[in-house]
Amino acid sequence: MLWVDKYRPKTLAQVIVHEDIAQNLTKLVTEQDCPHLLFYGPSGSGKKTLIMALLRQIFGPSAEKVKVENRNWKIDAGSRTIDLELTTLASTNHVELSPSDVGFQDRYIVQEIIKEMAKNRPIDTKGKKGFKVLVLNEVDKLSREAQHSLRRTMEKYSASCRLILCCNSSSKVTEAIRSRCLNIRINAPSAEQIVKVLEFIGKKEGLQIPSGFAARIAEKSNRNLRRAILSFETCRVQQYPFTSNQAIPPMDWEEYISEIATDIMKEQSPKRLFQVRGKVYELLINCIPPEIVLKRLLHELLKKLDAELKHEVCHWAAYYEHRMRLGQKAIFHIEAFVAKFMSIYKAFLIATFG
Amino acid sequence: MGKRNTIVISSSDDEDYEPSSRLTRSYQKPKSTSSLTRTNPSRAKKPRLPGSRLTKQSSNVDEMRLAFRDFDEVLNGVKVSAGSRRSNPKELWVDKHKPSSLEELAVNKKKVEEVKSWFEERLMAPKYLQDEVGRSSVLILSGQAGVGKSATVQVIASKIGAQLCEWNTPTPTIWQEHVHNSSAGMNYTSKLDEFENFVERVRKYGLISSSLNGNSKSSIILVIDDLPVTNGRSAFERLQRCLIQLVRSTRVPTAILATDCGNADSSDLTARWLEELQLTLESAGASKVAFNPITNNSIKKTLSRICRQELCNVAAEEIDLIARASGGDIRHAITSLQLFCLKPNVELDLSSSNSTPSCPKENANLLNEFSGGFSSQYGRDETLTLFHALGKFLHNKRDTENVVALDQNAFRVGEKFSRLPFKMDSPEKILCQAHGQSRPITDFLHENVLDFVSDEAMDDAWAVASYLGDADMLLATSRRTLNRHSEIGNVLQSAAASVAVRGVLYGNFHPSPSRWHAIRKPKLWQIEQSSSHNQNEMLRQRFMEDGGSSSFSEVSVIATEYRPVLKWVGYRKAGDVETHGSEDESLKGMSIDEEESEISDDDDIEDW
Numbered sequence: 001m002l003w004v005d006k007y008r009p010k011t012l013a014q015v016i017v018h019e020d021i022a023q024n025l026t027k028l029v030t031e032q033d034c035p036h037l038l039f040y041g042p043s044g045s046g047k048k049t050l051i052m053a054l055l056r057q058i059f060g061p062s063a064e065k066v067k068v069e070n071r072n073w074k075i076d077a078g079s080r081t082i083d084l085e086l087t088t089l090a091s092t093n094h095v096e097l098s099p100s101d102v103g104f105q106d107r108y109i110v111q112e113i114i115k116e117m118a119k120n121r122p123i124d125t126k127g128k129k130g131f132k133v134l135v136l137n138e139v140d141k142l143s144r145e146a147q148h149s150l151r152r153t154m155e156k157y158s159a160s161c162r163l164i165l166c167c168n169s170s171s172k173v174t175e176a177i178r179s180r181c182l183n184i185r186i187n188a189p190s191a192e193q194i195v196k197v198l199e200f201i202g203k204k205e206g207l208q209i210p211s212g213f214a215a216r217i218a219e220k221s222n223r224n225l226r227r228a229i230l231s232f233e234t235c236r237v238q239q240y241p242f243t244s245n246q247a248i249p250p251m252d253w254e255e256y257i258s259e260i261a262t263d264i265m266k267e268q269s270p271k272r273l274f275q276v277r278g279k280v281y282e283l284l285i286n287c288i289p290p291e292i293v294l295k296r297l298l299h300e301l302l303k304k305l306d307a308e309l310k311h312e313v314c315h316w317a318a319y320y321e322h323r324m325r326l327g328q329k330a331i332f333h334i335e336a337f338v339a340k341f342m343s344i345y346k347a348f349l350i351a352t353f354g
Numbered sequence: 355m356g357k358r359n360t361i362v363i364s365s366s367d368d369e370d371y372e373p374s375s376r377l378t379r380s381y382q383k384p385k386s387t388s389s390l391t392r393t394n395p396s397r398a399k400k401p402r403l404p405g406s407r408l409t410k411q412s413s414n415v416d417e418m419r420l421a422f423r424d425f426d427e428v429l430n431g432v433k434v435s436a437g438s439r440r441s442n443p444k445e446l447w448v449d450k451h452k453p454s455s456l457e458e459l460a461v462n463k464k465k466v467e468e469v470k471s472w473f474e475e476r477l478m479a480p481k482y483l484q485d486e487v488g489r490s491s492v493l494i495l496s497g498q499a500g501v502g503k504s505a506t507v508q509v510i511a512s513k514i515g516a517q518l519c520e521w522n523t524p525t526p527t528i529w530q531e532h533v534h535n536s537s538a539g540m541n542y543t544s545k546l547d548e549f550e551n552f553v554e555r556v557r558k559y560g561l562i563s564s565s566l567n568g569n570s571k572s573s574i575i576l577v578i579d580d581l582p583v584t585n586g587r588s589a590f591e592r593l594q595r596c597l598i599q600l601v602r603s604t605r606v607p608t609a610i611l612a613t614d615c616g617n618a619d620s621s622d623l624t625a626r627w628l629e630e631l632q633l634t635l636e637s638a639g640a641s642k643v644a645f646n647p648i649t650n651n652s653i654k655k656t657l658s659r660i661c662r663q664e665l666c667n668v669a670a671e672e673i674d675l676i677a678r679a680s681g682g683d684i685r686h687a688i689t690s691l692q693l694f695c696l697k698p699n700v701e702l703d704l705s706s707s708n709s710t711p712s713c714p715k716e717n718a719n720l721l722n723e724f725s726g727g728f729s730s731q732y733g734r735d736e737t738l739t740l741f742h743a744l745g746k747f748l749h750n751k752r753d754t755e756n757v758v759a760l761d762q763n764a765f766r767v768g769e770k771f772s773r774l775p776f777k778m779d780s781p782e783k784i785l786c787q788a789h790g791q792s793r794p795i796t797d798f799l800h801e802n803v804l805d806f807v808s809d810e811a812m813d814d815a816w817a818v819a820s821y822l823g824d825a826d827m828l829l830a831t832s833r834r835t836l837n838r839h840s841e842i843g844n845v846l847q848s849a850a851a852s853v854a855v856r857g858v859l860y861g862n863f864h865p866s867p868s869r870w871h872a873i874r875k876p877k878l879w880q881i882e883q884s885s886s887h888n889q890n891e892m893l894r895q896r897f898m899e900d901g902g903s904s905s906f907s908e909v910s911v912i913a914t915e916y917r918p919v920l921k922w923v924g925y926r927k928a929g930d931v932e933t934h935g936s937e938d939e940s941l942k943g944m945s946i947d948e949e950e951s952e953i954s955d956d957d958d959i960e961d962w
Contacts, residue, residue: 002919043911068897087893098908138908226911230919237923251918270807270815277804281881287889287913323823328830331878332800336823339816346812 003233004226007201010064012053016197017046017189017225025050025184029058036154036163038139038178040170041186044224047166050186051135054164058133059093066091075108082108094133100141107146110136114153117161132161139165140172151176194218194228201229207236210244220248253288254296261300268342268349276338280331290330294321294337301341309348316340447692448685451660453505456513458659460652460684461502461645469493469643470510476607477516477573492601494632496612497645500683503611506645507577516573521552546589549582550596557603576608581631590627594634601638610635647682650674656684657691666695743788744798744873747855748806750865751777773860781855782848792851796825797876799858805871811864821857825850892917 009015015022028034037054039047055063066089073084084105089096095117099106117132136142142150151174154163165181167173189197198214217235221228234249235242260279263272283293298317302310317337324333453459459466476491495503511518527535532542543551556576582593600608612632636642654677661668672694680687752774778784785795800822807815828850892912 002916002923004916043908044915224915227915230915234919234922249922251914252921253914253918268812269809270804270812271809273815273819274804278877281877285881285885285888286917287885287892287909289910289913292910292914320823323827326830327823327826329797329826329878331881332819332823332826335800336816336819339812339819343812343816 002230003201003205004229007197007204007229008049009053010056012050012057015046015050015053016200017193018050018186021050021184021186022053025054026057028182029054034058034162034182036158036165036181038165038167038170038173038181038183039186040140040167040173040183042188042224043168044221044226044228045186045188046225047186050184051164051166055094055133055135059091063091063093066096073109073112075112084109088113094135096135096137098137099146100138106142107149110142110146110150111153114157114161117157131159133164134161135164135166137166138168139177140167140169144174147174147177151180154180188223189225191215191218191223194221194223194225197225198228198232201232205236207240208242210242212244213242213246216244217248253283253286256283257293257296258300261297261304264301264338264342265304265345268346273335273339273342277331277335280334284331290324290334291321293330294324294334297334297338305345306348309344312344313341316344446689447660447664448688451656451663451688453502453509454512456509458656459502459506459509460648460656461506462649462652465643465645466506466510469495469506470513472641472643473510473516473575473607474514477514477575491604491607492610492635492640493608494610494612494635494640494642495645496632496642498647498682499613500680500685501645501648502684503613503645504577504579507575507609507611511575514573516575519574519576521549521576521578546582546593550592553596553600556606556608557600574606576604576606578608578610581610581612581628590631594631597631597635598638601635601640610640648684649682650677653677653680653682653684653687657687660688660691661695664695668695740788740790740794740798741873743784743790744795744802746778746784747781747799747858748802748871748873750806750859750862753777773863776859781859782852785848785851785855790851792825792847792854793829794876795851796822796829796854797878798873799854801876801878802871802873803858803862806865807862808864808866811862814861814863817861817863818858821861822854824857825854828853 012022012026039051041047052063068087068089070085070087073082073086075082075084082105084102086097086099086102086109095113097109097113099109102109114134117134136150139147139150150163154177163181165173165177170178170183170185195214195218198217199209202209202214214232217228217232221231231248235246238249239246256279260276263276263279266272280293284290294317298314301313305313320333320337320340323336324330327333456466456470472493495507497503508518526545527542536542581597597610612628632642654673657668657673657677658670661673668691673691676687676690676694680690753776803818803822804815807818828846831846889909892909896912896916
């Protein structure tokens with residue numbers, strides 16, 4: 001098992017990083033009822049960990065007994081029926097799913113599953129009707145329609161179920177939903193906190209960590225705790241007695257993108273653009289999200305770029321990133337960005353060197 | 355003339371009857387010219403023409419006329435407006451103006467002569483000659499739809515005084531009918547069975563003329579219009595066997611009319627079978643005459659003849675247009691003509707019956723002009739294959755110089771933005787002809803366009819990429835609105851296709867020198883598929899690996915963080931289903947692939 005999973009705090013009491021939030025959550029659920037919750041914060045800050053610990057706090061160890069189900073939904077939408085397939089993760093007391101996986105038909109899923117949950121409510125030991133918890137991931141990727149229907153359903157079934165929403169950016173969640181939830185912001189852990197966690201793991205694993213090494217990993221991880229732990233483990237595999245100036249292996253896709261960036265800087269032609277497309281495809285096949293590809297690519301390009309072009313290039317990257325969100329197929333927009341960059345850079349080279 | 359017309363069930367040779375009677379009717383007195391009952395003599399032998407019904411109707415109308423003379427004009431203007439143009443509104447001109455003499459036939463004279471002499475030979479020849487071996491009495495007439503195969507046979511038959519006996523494919527049995535029949539104890543016979551039985555009977559007994567009014571003296575021609583459709587190889591072989599036997603043994607001169615499916619796709623199974631059938635029949639001894647599409651001039655001649663007979667004024671250009679648009683299909687041309695004549699004249703009648711002294715002529719002209727603008731409505735849709743259309747867009751052929759003299763008031767575009775005129779129809783029209791759906795078109799253009807951009811022109815590549823991005827955005831919007839407003843969705847879709855195509859055409863200012871490129875299937879589709887496959891795979895693996903840690907991980911997180919680390923750590927077990935290998939391997943594989951594919955691209959240079 002990976003260290004990330006192994007040392008994930010199982011209960012709110014074990015939480016190291018966001019102790020204050022964990023305490024608040026404990027207080028919140030001891031009163032038996034909890035409002036809808038919206039967790040938001042950057043990737044790798046511990047949202048999911050907190051949610052799982054919270055569920056355990058509410059339902060006890062049974063919350064961890066989950067089974068994966070690949071369910072088919074037949075939804076009657078007026079004139080036709082829609083067939084949807086979605087993987088859900090369910091225990092007796094909660095259901096977890098990522099409705100955005102089904103794309104633009106997500107709204108049906110949200111309605112349907114909440115209705116269904118409302119129908120069969122579990123009964124707790126005291127004979128009181130309990131409530132189920134629905135965990136929705138990636139709420140920020142839900143379509144607007146789905147968010148609206150989510151809001152309606154939240155109101156209607158609030159007696160029988162609680163929602164825990166989880167997303168990276170609350171700005172993409174509609175105001176209506178945000179105001180119906182208790183918003184909990186999970187900050188990215190600071191470097192010191194990460195170092196603390198790494199040292200905790202090191203102690204448990206019985207490792208010697210040279211001074212400054214944990215700090216370097218923390219710095220490299222960009223305040224992403226998961227990433228820090230993962231690369232810590234990678235370093236451990238790579239070379240055990242740690243040395244303080246040990247190289248921290250980068251992610252392979254990052255290297256690949258920097259390779260693409262080098263290609264782009266070397267030659268600017270439609271032919272090269274075509275080759276770049278092939279490489280971007282390779283990234284997309286491996287499920288690297290296009291936003292991340294674009295962001296990383298910009299990052300790599302900026303490193304090598306003359307200062308006077310940086311502003312313009314950033315502008316175009318933002319422009320095409322926006323269009324990528326509006327559009328359907330990311331490759332079109334990534335490619336347009338690359339083409340624009342090539343065109344700018346080529347003009348710059350000609351202007352500078354003639 | 356206003357008298358009750360008697361139906362003339364004439365034998366088919368009195369062709370002179372029709373034009374003369376028409377000419378005597380005068381345009382000014384429409385009420386007296388109730389020609390509703392006029393049946394087409396050449397059609398009289400077809401029993402399905404509801405002649406008797408028509409007589410009754412028209413007599414009613416006439417009686418009404420006598421009784422209510424006051425309403426005459428109203429009737430005239432509104433209901434029987436068609437009567438003023440001497441045509442039964444229920445009758446199609448195609449049927450009405452069926453050629454009744456060899457001269458009227460628009461088919462090439464030589465072909466007609468060939469067919470005619472073949473029939474004459476078969477019919478006139480003495481008995482002993484007919485029995486000669488190798489002289490089959492089957493003639494195959496092949497050709498596209500609407501080139502006058504049936505008409506030729508009919509005209510010739512009437513000319514040489516032979517009776518036609520037609521096999522028309524029976525109407526298919528619908529399910530309810532079948533249920534009804536089987537409950538009544540009747541067995542279902544397939545249409546192919548019926549045809550086989552028929553052919554069998556013909557072979558053995560000839561055509562027994564009891565059904566043909568005992569007119570035993572005249573000779574008989576058997577026409578098999580429409581071969582039964584066969585589904586599946588075995589059924590086809592049955593049909594083939596049965597026809598070959600017919601060819602070998604029948605004595606009745608038989609014409610088999612085979613409709614070619616135009617320039618048939620080789621992929622179309624039925625078309626290939628039809629060809630095969632013709633070949634085998636020929637080898638069994640049948641003669642074959644292939645009809646070509648009718649020439650423009652013949653169609654024009656026929657159309658103007660009809661116009662004269664119908665007394666409608668159609669400009670020569672219009673006729674020309676209709677003829678050209680019909681693509682050699684005379685049936686289509688005549689129908690278009692009828693459609694064209696219908697509209698303006700109804701208008702004219704109405705205006706005159708309302709007794710408003712409007713100027714009908716101008717009106718008609720206006721309408722003519724109007725419809726002239728959309729002349730393509732008479733045309734058979736020309737279709738293009740998707741690849742043809744894509745080729746047009748990608749090659750981006752333009753005139754070498756701007757021939758259109760810019761007039762002073764015209765909107766000027768900067769030097770940088772102006773492009774030479776297209777050497778093709780407008781892109782939207784081509785899209786329409788290719789029946790292109792916007793999404794595939796956009797994907798295909800995206801996949802292929804970079805090959806067609808000159809190597810120096812980075813700005814062009816950017817422009818093209820950007821426009822394709824625009825199209826993608828429009829398509830995404832259309833998908834979102836698809837559920838509620840399909841109308842809006844459609845508009846968006848076509849707009850997106852238009853943006854994509856025009857973007858490609860406009861953006862590619864410096865096309866690379868023309869050479870042959872293979873148009874590739876969008877790799878994007880494959881990528882999307884394997885990407886979603888990988889995604890599911892990752893989720894599954896992740897769940898297995900983290901020991902059921904009771905939570906989902908986002909795919910992006912797995913892909914960007916867990917997976918690379920897992921590779922480092924070497925957690926991957928041998929048994930794991932991994933389609934794409936480790937990324938480093940696939941990177942190397944990728945670059946090799948690319949080089950290879952490029953080489954093969956260059957090898958593909960041929961003439962387009």
